[in-house]
Amino acid sequence: MIIKQVTHSRQDETIEAKTRWFRSLSISERAELLNSYIDMILEVNPKIMELKRAQPIKGRIRIVSKT
Numbered sequence: 001m002i003i004k005q006v007t008h009s010r011q012d013e014t015i016e017a018k019t020r021w022f023r024s025l026s027i028s029e030r031a032e033l034l035n036s037y038i039d040m041i042l043e044v045n046p047k048i049m050e051l052k053r054a055q056p057i058k059g060r061i062r063i064v065s066k067t
Contacts (some may be wrong), residue, residue, distance in 0.1 A: 015065055 011017060025033065041048060 022030070
């Protein structure tokens with residue numbers, strides 16, 4: 001079961017804080033979260049499963065974080 005909590009701190013919105021939160025979840029909680037995301041995506045766009053031939057993005061993707 002995922003514990004819902006409201007916070008108003010900008011520190012909780014950093015990628016590092018989100019990573020710590022995700023790592024704190026058990027495997028079953030992570031699976032439940034993934035299932036929730038999939039359900040939401042399918043609800044918003046039911047035809048998404050019909051899409052084929054995904055194309056790679058040209059160029060490189062670089063993730064930069066301030067540490």
